[in-house]
Amino acid sequence: MSYQHCDLRRDARQTRLATTLAGLESEFELPDAFPQAVLDEALAAVRGFDPPPADRTSIELVTIDPASSTDLDQAVHLARDGQGYLVHYAIADVPGFVAPGGALDAETRLRGQTVYLPHRRISLHPESISEDAGSLLPGVDRSAYLWTIALDGKGSVVSTTLERALVRSREKLSYAGAQAALDAGTASELLCLLREVGLKRSILEAERGGASLRIPEQEVELVDGAYLLSLRAPLPVEEWNAQISLLTGMEAARIMISGGVGILRTxxxxxxxxxxxxxxxxxxxxxxxxxxxxxxxxxxxxxVNEPAQLALMHQAASLFRGAGYTAFDGSAPADTRQAALGAPYSHATAPLRRLVDRFVLVVCAHLVAGSPVPEPIRAALPALPALMQASNQRTGRVERAAMDAIEAALLLHRVGEHFDAVTIEGPDAAELARSVAAGRVPSGIVQLRDPGITARYQGAAEAGREVTVELVRADLVARKVLFRIVGP
Structure with missing residues (x-):
């Protein structure tokens, strides 16, 4: 499948799209600028920050993120350890900046997570923390929660420690750059070990019965005043890097289950x-x-490059419904598994961008140290599932609305044109026959090959078919696009 892009140049459509995107913030009641009391508290926390005594700046950590990212939550280092491996994973010390019960704490509970819109980012924390003092930027000392996880030769966990420590990232790598170096054979030992460990962790995931949806994602960029929309398949290095994050989240879950207090992603x-x-x-x-x-x-x-199998992968989303959070204090819940991973799991590696991770880090650090979990943290746990669920739902709705608006804007001038596409959702043969017999117009979801747009279609086509579609509607105000089947 071709993953090409389509752009929207500066013209009346660009202005209308900008207005539409800005309007989403009020329509979905997204938070505006931080209140002054929150900004003042964040700045005071940065100025008065007391770094931890443990110095681990000799560990040559790097961050691997999208090239444009500045809110850097994680830094990683891998080394051989006999027949196994030693993984160091530093997570931004957001708890060190957020006092429980303060104005900043209250504001982050309202926000829940950072929202990434095409035209701007609405951050969970003020920039003084999220893009400066709390971010694991290269070449500067930062406080972090440092996970040290020893693995055996198969990638299974041997031991885990967690401490607050001073760390220093050596380099900010991008996914594209890291993948290019690996493909060219010029990658550092760290990246080569990331691939080696990532592949072994993927094998263990399969053995546990874990699963993932490998669906190409719609990606939006604003470049020189033009929105670029593409379908992008995740790079292998993204999966290997994700395996380190999943490893850490599973260890966090194990520690909290053993300690009888915490919050799981279920x-x-x-x-x-x-x-x-x-x-x-x-x-x-x-x-x-x-x-x-x-x-x-x-x-x-x-x-997923084969139409019928791509459609089937989209249908598999029905197997991944019902994700939530489960807080507990006193004893772990009876069912702790995250079914897609085949193991208990917790969000623990993105505290700059997600509320719940901050609390998980504090709980785990105290449990590992054998000290009581602070009462303000324990008291907050029961409210977190509802806060995160509401934030996830709102974020999902506004991100889909933004994508719908961009798709409509890109296609405003192309009504009547034909496009090559694949039907990824549609009636089966029996449903199709019933619709025709009843005089109803069948419908489904189609994915264009170029540009990378997913939208509703009308016409007699089952899922997994290569088709030609005609654009019959592109409405920026309603954020609606509609195609009809015109040929096989």
């Missing part, structure tokens, strides 16, 4: 109805799912 196993439906969809799309094969293993066999 996902139930797919229910019988969802599995039955997905098996039927798989058979209809020519990829029957053997009942002896776990769903994670089955998803790993799908090639």
């Amino acid at each position: 996902l139930p196993e797919p229910d019988t109805k969802s599995i039955t439906t997905f098996r039927r969809q798989a058979a209809a799309l020519g990829r029957p799912w053997d009942e002896e094969v776990r769903y994670g293993d089955f998803l790993r066999t799908l090639d």
Whole structure:
């Protein structure tokens, strides 16, 4: 599949789009500028920050993020350790800047997470923390929660420690740059070990029954006044880097379950109805799912460059519903598994961008040290699931609305044009026949090959078909795009 981009140049459409995007902030009641009391408290926390006594600046950490990122939550270092590996993973010391019960704490609970919109970022924390004193920028000393995880030769955990320490990132790497170095054979030993450990952790994930959706993502960039919209498949180095974050989150979950206090990121196993439906969809799309094969293993066999299998991967999203947070104090809940990972898991590695991680870090650090978890932290845990769920829902809605607006703006002048596409959702043969018999117009979701747009279509086509579609509607005000099938 081609992952090309389409742009929107400076003209009346650009102005209308800018107005529409700005309007989303009020429509979805996103927070505006930080109150002055919050800014003052953040600045005072930065000026009065007391760094930890432990000095680990000799560890040659690096960050790996999108090239434009400045709110850097994690820095990593890997080394060989006998037949195994030693992973150092530094996480930004956000708890050191946020006093429980203060104005900043209250504001972050209202926000929940950083919202990334095409035209701007609405941060969880003031810039003095998120892009400066709290960010693991290269070449400067920063306080961090430093995880040290020893792995055996297969990538399994041998031991884990956690401490607050002073660290220094040596370099800010981008995913694209890191992947290019690995592909060219010029990568550092650290990146080579990241690949080695990441691949081994992926194998362990498969053995646990874990699964992931490998769907190309819509990506928006604003370059020289033009919005670029593309479908981008994640780079391998992103998956290997993610495995280090998942490793840390699973260790955080293990520590909190053992300690009887904390908060987990949970996902139930797919229910019988969802599995039955997905098996039927798989058979209809020519990829029957053997009942002896776990769903994670089955998803790993799908090639998203093939239309029917891409459609099936989209359908697999129905197996990943019901994610939430579970707080506990006194004893761990009966069901602690995150089904997509095949293990208990907690969000612990992005405190600059996500509220819950700050509390997880503090809980884990106290449990590892054998000291009581502070009462203000324990008292906050029961409220976090609802706060994060509300924030996730709002963020998901506004990000989808922004994408819908950009898609409509890009296509305003192309009504009547034909595009090559793949139907990723649509009626099966029986549903199609019923619609035709009843005189209804069938519909579904289509993914254009270029530009990278996903939208509704009308017409007689099942999921997983290569089709030609005609654009019949592009409405920026309503943020709606509609196509119709005109050919196979």
